Amino acid sequence: MTDHTKLRLDPIDADALEDLADAAGVAVPIEQAAVWDAYDAAIGERTPWGRLAAIDADDKVVAVIALTEYAGRGFTYVWAKHGPVWLTTPTADTEKALRDELRAFVASRSPHVVFVRLHAHHEADDLRPLLQTMTYDETVEVDLTPSEDDIMLAMGKTGRKKLRRTLRDEGFSLTEERGISREGFAELYDIYRETAGRDGFGIYPAEVYYSMLETLGDHARLFVARRTDEAGTDGPGAPGRAVSWVLSTFYDGVGQDYYGGSNLEGFETNAALRLKWYILMSLKAEGCVRYDMMGVGSAKAPGLMGVRQFKLQFAEETTPVDPSYDVPVKRMTYRALTWALAAKRLLKGSR
Template sequence: MTVTVRPLDDATYLRLGAGATIPLEQAPAWDAFDDAVPGRTPWRRLGAWEGEELVALASFTHLRGRGFRYLWAKHGPVWLAEATAARERALRAALVEHVRAADRGLVFVRLHARHPAPDLRELLQTVTYDRTVVLDLTPEEEQILAWMKKRGRRDVRKALRDESMLPTEETGLTREAFRELYQVLVETGGRDGFGISDERVYWTMLDSLGPEHARIFVTRREGRVLAWGLVTVNGDYATYYYAASSAEGRKSGAADLLVWHMATALRASGVRTFDLMGIDSPRAPQLTGVRDFKTKFSEEIAEVDGAWDVPVHPARYAALVAALGAKRRLVAGVRAVRGRLGR
C-alpha cells in the first residue's frame, strides 16, 4: 500500500474536509493560538492520498523544545477512510519522507494512531489518553439525562435542587475576571497534585481563539467561584479542555451542575458531540482521578486514538530519549536526598 501526501491551502483543506468531524486543533482556527504562543507556529496542512482516493487530512504545529524541534498533529490525522493498520503505516512513512525533505532539523512528528506499530514511540514528554467519555447531545435533554449512569442522574438532580448555586456562561470575560478563575485552578492543582501552566497560557487560549471557539462556564454561590470549565468548540463538536473547582465546590456538587449546564447550553447552540477529554487507561494511569467523575455522565467509554512520537531522525530521537531519561533520574535522585535530609 502506497500513500502520498501533499500540502493544502486552507480553503482546499476545509473543502476536502467538509462533512468530516474536524477537531479544533486540526482546523485553521487553531492557528491563532499557535501564533500567539512563543515556541509554536502553524506548519502545514496536508492531504493524504491512496491512489486517487483522499484518505486523510492533517494539520501540523511546529514546536521548539530545549535544543530540538518537532511537529504535532494534535488529534490528527482526520481519517476520511478506514484507518487500517496498513494505511496508518503507509501514511506515516510518506509523512516522514515529506518532513525530512521539507526540514531536516525536525527530529520527530507527534500524531495519533489506532494500531500499535514498531515505528511508534511513547511520548517524549506530556501525557496522552486513548479512552474518553463522549456525550451525545443530539436527543432531548431528558434523554441525555436518562443515558447517564444512575449516580450521574442523581448527582445532577441534587445539584439542580440547590438554588444557592448558579451556573452561567461567562464567555468574553475580562483578563481581570479570569484571574479569579485562575486562582481556583491553582487550588485544584495543589489539592489534586497536578501541574498547571502560567495564567497567561489559558488567557492566551481564550483571547486568541475568541468566543466562537473558546467558551467559559462558571458555577457560583453568592458570587464565589465554585467550579469553572473552558470548552473548545469547532462546528458541532466541543471538548471540555480545562476544569477547576474549589473545596466548597467539590462538597456542593458544583461540577455536576456545571457539566449539565455546559451540555444544555452547548446543545442549544448547535453542538451535537461533547467530549469530556480523557480518562485513565494502561497508557494513561495518571488520569485515574477523573474516571469516577467523568464516567457517571455516560454508560459508555469511548476508545480513541492516542498520541505517539514518530522519529524522523531515529538516532537524534534516541539521544533525546537518553538525555531526558538521565535528567529525570538526576531530579529523582536530588529529591530522594532532600527527603532523607528532611528538606
C-alpha cells in the first residue's frame, strides 16, 4: 500500500504540468497555466516562481502546482492561485505532506519568502487565515453541457423569471468587445469605480485590468451591455452608453468571472443578469462546459454576501470549493506581520 504521507517535489515546466493534468482528466485552472505567466510578468511586483510535481513513494504524480512570487510591503510570498491541482483525491495527510515538502523546498530555494499561499480542502494546524485579502469556500457554477432551455430551467425560480423579463427588453446591445482601446476601457473603469463605491470594495488601477486583456489574448474576454435608447437614469443618455460589463476568462473548457460592474442604470435595468446569460450562451457555443462565478458569501466570506443573492439566480445551490490559506515558511517573521497588521487595523478602527 502506497504511503501518501511521503512525497517529493520535482521541478517541471508548463507543458509537463498541462500533460500530467490532461492525462488525469483534470482541467487546469488558467492561473496554473503558462498563459498566466505573461499576465503576472506584466503586473509590477509579481514574478512567475516555478512549477512542481508532487510524487508519491510509487513514483506516481499526485499533484502539480504553479507558484508566483509576490512582493508585498516589506515582505515576499509565493502564491499558488487555484493550486495545487490534485490529480487524485487528497486526504488530509496527503495535503499536509505536500505542504511540508513545499515549505522546505521554498525555504531552500528562496530563503527570503515569508509564506506560501495555496488552497486546501482539509483544515489543519499549519494553515493560517489569509494575512491580507479574502478567500471563499462557496461559489456558483453553471453546467453548460445541457441545452439552453435546460440551463434556464436549472436556474433559481426568481432568476429565471427576471431573466425572461429582461430578455424582452429591446433597449440592450450585448457584445464581446475585442481590441478595445485604453480610452474605450476608461468608460468601463468608471463603471467599476462606481460599483466599488456602492458595494464598498477596493479596486486596482485601470492598467491591471487592461493588462489582463492584452496579455491573456483569447483567454480573456470582455463582454459589455450597452443601452440603445436615449433615456438614462439621470436624464437623457447617448445611445451606445455602457451600463454593465464583465471580464471573463476561458481556459481548458472552463469560463469564470474575474472582474465587472454595473452603474445605477444597469442596476435598475437588470443589465448584469442579461449580460451574464449572454456570456453563458456565447461561451457554451465555443465549447465551454462549466462557468464559475468565482465566489459567494458564506460564514468564511462575509464580505461576499452582497453578490450571493445575484449569483444564486443562476443555480439552486452553491458549490463548495477549497479556500486559500497561508502557510508560514519563516514562522517568526510571519507572526510579526500578523501582529503588525492586527495593530494597524485596531488603530484604524479606533479613529
